[in-house]
Amino acid sequence: MKGKIVIPIVVGAIIVMIGIIAITNQESNQMEVEDILDRELMPEEDTSPEVQKKLDEIERINLENEYSPKEREWITSGPFQIDRSEYVLGEKIFLVIGGLQQYEKGQVAFLRPLNDTHYKVYQTIPFDGSKKNVFNYYIQPQISKENGICSIDDLVGDWTVVFRGTNYENLKFRITDKILPGDEDSYEPVC
Template identity: 75%
Template sequence: MKKSSIVGISGGIGITIIILGIIFATSQDSGSMEVEDVLDRELRPEEEITPEVQEKLDEIEKIVDENEYSPAPREWITSGPFQIDRSKYVLGEKIFLVIGGLDYQEKGQVAFLRPLNDTHYSVYQTIPFDGAKKNVFNYYISPQLSKTRGICSADDIIGNWTVVFRGTDYPNLKFEITDQILPGDEDSYTKPVC
């Protein structure tokens, strides 16, 4: 009796598994067919592209190609333990400053000077340093328009900047900010703020 009940239970389980497998396979096929049909319709438009639409698409593609932005390679301009990553930046790019290996007694300020004209500069930002407290660190600045600082338009940022290391004998570093604008930042620099 034990043998026949085991065979009966095993047979029932086997039949149940087969029925569930058929139901599962049937439901999977019907669902995937609907998705494929929808995708096919989206990928194959019923209308042909008109010459006017194609002309607009070509015009947009040309604009994208002309405005494609690629950052300049990093150059790492150095003065003692101070480095900046490039000699030219576009409006909206961050200026990356690396300070590494300050001596214990070195203390002062890194001053970023923006051009006012061909002969005069104005301090844009200062960054204090003290080798006794921290001899290695990174910093970045991103020159922006500011009504309170009197930086009203992109013309107030564009030009040849100087980085001075106050409290040291290290030579100054020079870099240029060009009139090109980082894609996506056009609104930040095209309208004067004062």
């Protein structure tokens, strides 16, 4: 009877020992993999002149392409405001309308330049002070084959914002030929 009890105890002990050995080996393999990964990710101290030249060139290009938006200026005409006098392609033009009178009703028209003396309506935004006297809106001028805006040349220049149905002065802003980093593909010619 003693032999029947001893066999399961010995088998159990062997299984526990095999389990401990397997866990120990697994942990040690994980450590080796992590050490190898860390070594691969750490750059070597001595960089070859070719690699350093390429790194310097990449850093120079990044500095040239660094974008920082102009400060907001809030150009105002009555209850209408736009946030800047100059934008790069890809930036949103924010229009803030605050404090419309009950009787003020009309349209805000964004006019893009066709040449030095003529403009074309890019977008209109209706307003009615009896329904809503305060709201915000933004536009982002884009190339559009359907609207006949074929290239950045059709967007660049001095724009005018007209407040139809009011006597408020027009607002002016400029869109430059610079493109917001990351938006370059949006301004490929389409016509």
